[in-house]
Amino acid sequence: MKVLFAASEAVPVVKTGGLADVIGSLPKELAKLGVDVRVILPKYEDIPHHFKERMEPVTDFELQLGWRKLYCGVLKLEMGGIIFYFIDNEFYFGRKGCYGYGDDAERFAFFCRAVLDSMQYLDFIPDVIHCHDWQAGMIPVLHRAHFSYLPAYAHIRTVMTVHNLKYQGVFAKEQFQDFFALGEEHFSGYALELHGGASFMKGGLLYSDFITTVSPTYAEEIQTPYYGEYLDGLLRSQQHRLQGIINGLDYEAFDPMTDAHVEIHYRDSLAKKQLNKLKLQERLGLPVSKEIPLIALVTRLVDQKGIALIDRVVAELMALDAQWVVLGTGEPQFEQLFRWAADQYPDKLSANISFDEALARQIYAGSDLFLMPSLFEPCGIGQLIAMRYRSVPIVRETGGLKDTVAPYNEATGEGTGFSFTNYNGHDMLHTIQRAVRLYHEPAVWDNLVANMKKKDFSWRKSAQQYADLYDRLVTRI
Incomplete structure (x- = not known):
């Protein structure tokens, strides 16, 4: 089983919130179950130098983003037994911080397109692309619209995980048409349209093969108007392919017996x-x-x-x-x-x-x-x-x-x-x-x-649930 995690942050290289902890720890537990899991991220300026100097170039190619022809480099780095790939474009990612720029729509459109384009150069075509939060939400849309008919990509299944439904990546419809070369059929009616624009998150929810979120109760809550952030109706309609899997904790990284920041080590004393x-x-x-x-x-x-x-x-x-x-x-x-x-x-x-x-x-x-x-x-x-x-x-x-x-x-x-x-x-x-x-x-x-x-809040049980999900998606006829 080959799985590619597509996300916008991961410990230890770059972190703004809990998403990074998940992307840094879940793959290690999946690897213990025999899954060949790799991670792909943007190569931000803020990634510490000691990581950057260990990165190895894999390839570079010209990427088509709408009418634009753009440089895209791919580097790799092994950490904790997991291969991490980094999408390199200085114009989009060679700046401080991860998010909050006026061109975030274009930056993460480039990232989503680069994830799919780069696979043919990586010697790694996954069985499942596991997309995390809105920044990777257009990958299932692009796969369905532009890649699924290609023999090398036809077998790929996509999973969309919602870490926080409040952040939806909503931008002008015209930008989506420009960046993704998508026809009107992707915006009219039951499609990408949201709040008068279009949404990365909604794309991931609609076009992926399966949706997960990070706890069973949250999976129920987001199907209600109070928590649903105007997507509750969509999520109720998709509940047959929605599952809540609780996040775990990296028990090696968080251990009061070995934590370097804790002066007096202990377990239960x-x-x-x-x-x-x-x-x-x-x-x-x-x-x-x-x-x-x-x-x-x-x-x-x-x-x-x-x-x-x-x-x-x-x-x-x-x-x-x-x-x-x-x-x-x-x-x-x-x-x-x-x-x-x-x-x-x-x-x-x-x-x-x-x-x-x-x-x-x-x-x-x-x-x-x-x-x-x-x-x-x-x-x-x-x-x-x-x-x-x-x-x-x-x-x-x-x-x-x-x-x-x-x-x-x-x-x-x-x-x-x-x-x-x-x-x-x-x-x-x-x-x-x-x-x-x-x-x-x-x-x-x-x-x-x-x-x-x-209590055991390690990743062991949750990783097994993800592995079982991947297996169901890949083996179903």
Whole structure:
């Protein structure tokens, strides 16, 4: 089985969000199952030099993008036993950052076309092209429209994975006609048209052979108007070829026993975890105490992550017998909220408005509780890392948070965290109050940690689900 992952980012070379973690870790687990999986990405300027200098040229050719004849280079690099290919064009990708440019439509149109054109030069024609998020969404469209009739490409199946439906790659219809040489039949009626323009994401959903998303609950949620981002009707009509497969966690990359950023290594020892907490409190300038619970928030400070709920009840939260550590960047009003709170309550809250991977790991290791009150959360990786580092999650019951965090039941002793259902500040507040109360009951806390220890959120089970899906697609008549 040959599978090509087409995506816009992957750890360790380039990352802006959770997509990169998936693309960096899932292929390694698929390879253990005997899948020949490779990854293809844009060659961004921001890729660190020590990766670039190890890349080997594979080929270069002239690519036709509408009326344009463009240079396209392909390089390769082996990392962790997986071959990564990089699409090279300095005009499109030789600039800072991955996204947010006025010509993003053209940049990722070039990438989608380059993925398909480059295969004939790679000595690797896959059985399945697995496309991730809108930046790769036009690959199934181009395959169906321009490549599927070619003998070398006819057998290829395509899978589209939605990591976040909110981002849809919507641009002017005229740009799609220009870049992709597509006729009017691809835009009228049940096709690429969306919001008066056309959408990369919708193309991937309509033209792929199968659709997955990153948790079973999110797969159900996006078929409803509240979560469906105006594509819920389309997704309901395609539910026969839609499956939610929960994201896993790279247990080698995230391991408190070996994490280079964690000063005192541990697995299940709460005593050793507490030593990390004391060091973290000291580093952050918070009162050093084992007795007071430390609640962490490591996230993008944006509306999706539920920060508005914290804003709503911030005074009540600061009145709790607890400490807070916040790490992240995002919307100015939310950054200012935490700067203000840190100034008003210096013994209660440490605000770190930055992106700092080392500090993030120390926070996972040193915190007692980990808050994720998301408005929506396709999967979420923070709660998985928190449980791996034995920090008890507090989550809203949505998407992957609902699928991975079992609410603690005091009567039975079951559960791995605390959760609330409604998107409501006081519901969140009451749940946090309960968590703080139970922190002071050692038997309860030991039980919660023991329950988390039994859970396996590695990629093993999910990778098998993907492998089974590929097999069904390739072998069906």
